[in-house]
Amino acid sequence: MIKETFNLFLSQQQQDTLRNDDQNNRSNEQRSESERQTHAAETVQAHWRGYQTRTENVRNHHPVVHILDKLRSQQFQSSSSxxxxxxxxxxxxxxxxxxxxxxxxxxxxxxxxxxxxxxxxxxxxxxxxxxxxxxxxxxxxxxxxxxxxxxxxxxxxxxxxxxxxxxxxxxxxIEKTEHIKDFTMLLLKFYQNNGHEIFEQLCFLLQLIVKDDQARRKLRANRSFTEAIEYIYKRIFNKLILEDEKHRQQARSTPKQPAKLTHRRTIVLNQTTTLHPTPKSMRSLAEAQNENYAKNIFSIEQFMRIFYSD
Structure with missing residues (x-):
């Protein structure tokens, strides 16, 4: 009887010990998992703080920052310039x-x-x-x-x-209607000018503007601007057709040279010096005008391709 009681007591003690060890192991595992999570979070936060610090340092120590600080801190009222x-x-x-x-x-x-x-x-x-x-x-x-x-x-x-x-x-x-009107007047002024550079610049600037959807919608809603664009395109196109027809009629009416004769380019001497005359090739005014019209219509077509893209 005493032996059985003693064995039962030992068995109970062993079960309690195993239960306590199991609880301790489980608690240690939970504590270790929590410590690992905390360590991982601290590592990520440290890396993020380091990244932010490096980014802020690059931003604050950029050469442009010093220039902008001087511009902001400049006292314009006290300056004589x-x-x-x-x-x-x-x-x-x-x-x-x-x-x-x-x-x-x-x-x-x-x-x-x-x-x-x-x-x-x-x-x-x-x-x-x-x-x-x-x-x-x-x-x-x-x-x-x-x-x-x-x-x-x-x-x-x-x-x-x-x-x-x-x-x-x-x-x-193009926020103000006056700005759109100014662009329109410049286009109407320079599309038929002898030089095509200004008209080409205007069309390129408008081409950059209408790449923005809101700006394109606003310009297309302006009736005077769209009518001016269509008018300019038709005038340049008709000019090209007319000049081409004149050139063809002139070519048909000009008698053909005999095959034995050699064609020579007409040249005129530059009279700036008589010792070393420089030959200059003659170029008709009609050819120069046709070239300008061709460049102008190319510029406005590039703009209209984006302007009417929707």
């Missing part, structure tokens, strides 16, 4: 009364601000937000003379191309 806004307002004010020689000074100013606008996107946003885009359009409207004025207009169109890289800036270019 004029700001960009004041300088451009002065240009617009004096432009209508200026001579062809003084236009070169304004051209130098635009050449100075072109790399600044092209390199810094923030400055483009500042120009758009402060209404300085209007001054570029005023300059374009005043460019009604030849020579340096045409070069100035080309430079303004080049600068405006920098504002087509972002949606917000692109919309600013």
């Amino acid at each position: 004029p700001t960009i806004r004041e300088r451009m307002m002065q240009i617009v004010k004096e432009f209508s009364e200026s001579s062809a020689l003084s236009l070169t000074a304004y051209l130098h100013f635009l050449r100075d601000i072109e790399p600044i606008i092209g390199c810094c996107l923030e400055i483009r946003y500042l120009i758009a937000q402060q209404g300085l885009l209007r001054l570029f359009f005023i300059l374009m409207k005043c460019c009604n003379r030849s020579g340096p004025s045409t070069i100035l207009l080309s430079k303004v169109l080049t600068i405006l191309q920098f504002f087509t890289v972002k949606h917000d800036l692109t919309v600013k270019l």
